[in-house]
Amino acid sequence: MLIETPPAPTEETGQPPVDGRETAGTSSPDPAAASASAEPTSVEDAAPADAPTGRVEVAGLSAYYGEFRAVRDVTLTIRPHAITAIIGPSGCGKSTFLRALNRMHEVIPKARVEGSVTLDGIDVYDREIDPVQLRRVVGMVFQRPNPFPTMSIYDNVVAGLRLTGRHRQAALDEVVERSLRRAALWDEVKDKLTANGTSLSGGQQQRLCIARVLAVDPEVILMDEPASALDPVATLRIEELMAELRQNYTIVIVTHNMQQASRVSDQTAFFTMGDDRAGYLVEADETIQIFTNPRNQLTEDYVSGRFG
Amino acid sequence: MAIQAVAANRSATLLQAKAGGRRTLVDRAMRYLSFVAAIVCIIPLAAVLFFVTVRGIAAVNIDLLTKPARALGVGGGALSAILGTLQMVPLAALMAIPIGVLAGIYIHEYGSARSARVIRFAADVLVGVPSILIGIFVFTFLVLPFRQYNAFAGSVALAVIMSPVIMRTTEEVLKLVPGTLREASLALGVPRWRTTLSIVVRTALPGILTGIMLAVARAAGETAPLLFTALGSRLVNVGDLTKPMDALPLFIYVNARQPFELQNEQAWGAAFLLLVFVLTVNVLVRLRSAGTRTQ
Numbered sequence: 001m002l003i004e005t006p007p008a009p010t011e012e013t014g015q016p017p018v019d020g021r022e023t024a025g026t027s028s029p030d031p032a033a034a035s036a037s038a039e040p041t042s043v044e045d046a047a048p049a050d051a052p053t054g055r056v057e058v059a060g061l062s063a064y065y066g067e068f069r070a071v072r073d074v075t076l077t078i079r080p081h082a083i084t085a086i087i088g089p090s091g092c093g094k095s096t097f098l099r100a101l102n103r104m105h106e107v108i109p110k111a112r113v114e115g116s117v118t119l120d121g122i123d124v125y126d127r128e129i130d131p132v133q134l135r136r137v138v139g140m141v142f143q144r145p146n147p148f149p150t151m152s153i154y155d156n157v158v159a160g161l162r163l164t165g166r167h168r169q170a171a172l173d174e175v176v177e178r179s180l181r182r183a184a185l186w187d188e189v190k191d192k193l194t195a196n197g198t199s200l201s202g203g204q205q206q207r208l209c210i211a212r213v214l215a216v217d218p219e220v221i222l223m224d225e226p227a228s229a230l231d232p233v234a235t236l237r238i239e240e241l242m243a244e245l246r247q248n249y250t251i252v253i254v255t256h257n258m259q260q261a262s263r264v265s266d267q268t269a270f271f272t273m274g275d276d277r278a279g280y281l282v283e284a285d286e287t288i289q290i291f292t293n294p295r296n297q298l299t300e301d302y303v304s305g306r307f308g
Numbered sequence: 309m310a311i312q313a314v315a316a317n318r319s320a321t322l323l324q325a326k327a328g329g330r331r332t333l334v335d336r337a338m339r340y341l342s343f344v345a346a347i348v349c350i351i352p353l354a355a356v357l358f359f360v361t362v363r364g365i366a367a368v369n370i371d372l373l374t375k376p377a378r379a380l381g382v383g384g385g386a387l388s389a390i391l392g393t394l395q396m397v398p399l400a401a402l403m404a405i406p407i408g409v410l411a412g413i414y415i416h417e418y419g420s421a422r423s424a425r426v427i428r429f430a431a432d433v434l435v436g437v438p439s440i441l442i443g444i445f446v447f448t449f450l451v452l453p454f455r456q457y458n459a460f461a462g463s464v465a466l467a468v469i470m471s472p473v474i475m476r477t478t479e480e481v482l483k484l485v486p487g488t489l490r491e492a493s494l495a496l497g498v499p500r501w502r503t504t505l506s507i508v509v510r511t512a513l514p515g516i517l518t519g520i521m522l523a524v525a526r527a528a529g530e531t532a533p534l535l536f537t538a539l540g541s542r543l544v545n546v547g548d549l550t551k552p553m554d555a556l557p558l559f560i561y562v563n564a565r566q567p568f569e570l571q572n573e574q575a576w577g578a579a580f581l582l583l584v585f586v587l588t589v590n591v592l593v594r595l596r597s598a599g600t601r602t603q
C-alpha cells in the first residue's frame with residue numbers, strides 16, 4: 001500500500017534511525033504540490049519568521065448553506081501569533097465561520113461564501129488560490145479526535161506530508177519527533193510509534209491530531225471545540241499546549257466553554273444568532289475586555305451566564 | 309373514602325389478569341411458532357451440507373481431480389471443469405472488480421444524489437435479474453456474432469453478475485467511513501482524489517474485499533449464465549478463451565443428468581468441491597469481518 005511501516009526507534013538515543021529508503025510513491029501527485037515544494041517554507045525549516053505571519057483579516061463574510069445564510073457579514077481581524085477565541089450560543093455559526101477561513105465550508109454541497117478573507121494580505125478566495133494549498137497553510141483540529149484508523153502513530157503524524165507527496169523519506173523521522181514534541185505527546189508515544197493511532201486515549205489522540213497538523217507546518221491553526229470531547233485533565237493539557245503553540249502559530253479556537261476562552265485566549269469574538277437565524281459577530285476585543293467590560297449588552301448577558 | 313375504594317377495586321381487577329391468562333398463552337405460542345420457523349429455515353442448509361458432504365466425499369478421488377471428463381460413464385474426472393472455473397472466475401473478477409469498486413466510489417463520493425439514486429436503482433435491478441437472462445444477453449453479443457460458444461463470453465456473463473454486487477457493497481462500506489476522516493484529510497491539504505484513495509477507500513478496504521469475495525463465491529456457483537456462453541466442454545481448455553470451456557456448475561448440471569452411475573457420482577464429487585470452495589470463501593469473509601469489528 002501507500003503507507004509504509006516506519007522503523008522502530010533505536011533504544012540508545014530515543015531517536016528514530018535515519019531512514020535512507022527510496023522515496024517510493026512520493027512523486028508529486030499534482031502540479032500544485034510541485035509548486036509548493038519550490039516555496040521557501042520547507043518542511044525542515046519550521047522556525048517562525050521574525051515578523052509574525054499568519055494575520056487573518058475577514059471582511060463582510062457571509063456563509064450560506066444553499067439558500068440559508070448561517071453567518072452574516074462578519075468583519076474581524078485575527079492577530080498573528082495569538083489565540084483568538086470565538087464564543088457564542090449553539091447554532092450561531094461559530095464553526096461555519098471557522099470553516100470558512102480555510103475553505104472547508106465549501107466542501108459541503110451547495111455551501112458558499114461571500115465577502116473576503118485575507119491571509120497576510122492574500123485573498124484566500126481569489127480564483128488563483130487552490131483551496132488544497134490553502135489548507136496546508138491553515139490547518140484544522142476537529143471537535144472529536146479523528147486519527148486515521150488504518151495508520152500507526154508515526155504514519156498519522158506524517159500523513160499530511162506523505163499524502164501531499166512533498167517529503168523526503170529521510171526527513172520524516174525528524175518531522176515526527178519535532179511535531180510530537182511540539183504537541184507535547186512525544187514522551188508518551190516515543191516507544192510505540194508503530195502502534196495504531198486509535199489505541200491512544202482521547203486526549204492523546206487529540207494531541208496526535210494537533211501533531212498531524214503541525215507536521216505540515218501551517219501558519220494558522222483552526223480549532224473547532226478541540227477539548228469538548230475530553231475530560232478536564234486532557235482539556236488542561238490541550239490548553240497548556242495551545243499557550244505554547246501561540247508563540248509560533250496563529251490560533252483560532254471555537255469553544256462553548258467560556259472559562260476556556262477566558263483562560264487561553266488573547267482576543268475574543270462573541271457571535272450570536274439574529275432574528276433571521278443567521279449568526280453574526282456582536283463584538284470582538286481583547287479577552288479581558290470582553291469578559292470584564294463588554295461594550296454590548298448581549299455580550300455582557302452571555303459572558304455573565306444570563307443566556308446561552 | 310369513596311375514591312380510595314374505587315382505586316383499590318380497580319387495582320384488584322387489573323391484577324386478576326394474572327400469569328397464564330390468554331395474553332400470556334398467545335405470547336408463548338407465537339414465540340414457539342417463530343422459533344420453529346427459524347429452524348425450518350435452517351433445515352435446507354443443513355440437509356444440503358449433509359447430503360453433498362456424505363455423497364460428495366465418497367466421490368472425490370484422484371481421478372476426479374486429475375482427469376478430464378469422458379462420456380458414457382467410462383471413467384474420467386472433473387479436471388476440465390476445475391480448470392475452467394479457475395480461469396473464468398478470476399477473469400470475471402478482473403473485469404468486475406475495477407468496474408464495481410470504481411462505480412461504488414463514484415456514487416458514494418462524487419455522484420450527485422440524483423445520479424447516485426439512478427445508478428443504485430439500476431444496480432439493484434441488475435442484481436435481481438434472473439441470471440439466465442444475463443447469459444442470453446451476453447450470448448447475443450459475444451456468441452452469436454462469432455458463431456462460437458467461448459470462455460470469454462462466460463467470463464463476461466459472470467462479471468455482469470459480480471459487478472453490481474461489488475458496487476453495492478463498496479458503497480455500503482464507504483458509508484461506514486466517518487466523514488470526520490475525510491474532513492481531517494482535506495483539512496491537511498490533501499487533494500480530494502488522494503483523500504478518497506488513501507483515507508476513505510483504505511479505511512473501507514476490508515469491507516470492500518469482503519464484497520469482492522462474496523461476489524466471487526456467487527459467480528463460482530452460477531450455472532445459467534454459462535449455459536449459453538462458455539457452454540461446457542469435456543476437453544481441458546487452458547488459455548483459449550475463444551473456445552468453449554467447462555466449469556464446475558456446468559459439470560454438475562451435465563453429469564447429474566447422465567444415465568450412468570459413475571457420472572452421477574462425479575457430479576456429487578464436483579458439487580462437494582464447489583461447496584467447499586464457496587463455503588470456505590464465505591466463512592473466511594465472515595471471520596475476517598468479525599475480526600475487524602472487534603479490533
